[in-house]
Amino acid sequence: MSETPKIKQRGLMLVLSSPSGAGKSTISKALLDSENKMIMSVSATTREPRPGEVDGVDYFFVDKAEFDRMVSDKEMLEHAEVFGNFYGTPRLPVDNALRKGWDVLFDVDWQGARKISNSAGKDMVGVFILPPSHEELERRLYDRAQDSDDVVKKRMAEAAGEMEHWAEYDYIIINDDLDESIAQVRAILKAERQRPNRQDGLPEFVTAMC
């Protein structure tokens, strides 16, 4: 009987989506603070750095030619144009992290989630965060920005457009209690690490035991 082979944990891609005001940024920050092996995905962009932004931390700043090369060499998990600037998710840093057993967090809307899902397959876990009620979402949007009625109305319409896509996600969290919502995402991470496809070497492990 040879020695039992070791299992190597493969990381996962945690995609969090929600309408603004549902608490996604707070939950993301709490996860990055509390999870030992989790990084935030860093996008590449063709737009100019703003004061204080650091290359490789806030974004990978690239020119249009390099961006186009990365797209045509299939080095982007997904990419999109927003107001004349280009944004994309480089595949290589994500692949490296997953292989080392690190999880990668993505804060994207339903369109980004759908594109990542097409490239990432079973590496991706999609979580959609909902506000606890219409009234509460409205209240949060007012509180946040002291916005005018018109701006809040526009944001509520955008929120509705985003929430329509809840059914495309693996898990739905209704963010009524922030601590409980964070505990739910952490449980999802802990559970998903027990998926057979995230335990590299499992077939060999079982074979060696039989």
Place this chain on the structure above:
Amino acid sequence: MSETPKIKQRGLMLVLSSPSGAGKSTISKALLDSENKMIMSVSATTREPRPGEVDGVDYFFVDKAEFDRMVSDKEMLEHAEVFGNFYGTPRLPVDNALRKGWDVLFDVDWQGARKISNSAGKDMVGVFILPPSHEELERRLYDRAQDSDDVVKKRMAEAAGEMEHWAEYDYIIINDDLDESIAQVRAILKAERQRPNRQDGLPEFVTAMC
């Protein structure tokens, strides 16, 4: 704007399988002790009650005619014959529990798991528990029963036959540390409760918010 409808949690069917000696019974007991809303599935059987066994607790004791009626009326989730006695899982108590938001625990082998999966569909969550190594499984089987070499050899062969089916399960736990394995199953339960199909009324909830 009408009041936001309430979500009603639907329970799940947690199917635990493992070779004997992997720690399934200990984990099952710990779950039943610690989870607020979890019951063990009770099988129906045609065999005679043994001293101390209570009808409706250990088994539902039924005669052959009643058993056959339950099967032909599709009141069994799964059933099988073992040494001339018949065993089956009545569907009704499980359905009632799930509807009230209670989880139901099943301690079955891969054949039972496969049959339950065919009837239960998305209500079922399958978890397979593996021992940490061949040597450790052998040691546990020796320790447990002070069995002879021949008996342990036979049990090891049975274990191998069971372990071959690991890939049919949603989650795989390698039971190296009992507390960690229990924490992993509890995380699976907590995560799976956030699945959209276990949150009754979610479409109406979202519609009311948009």
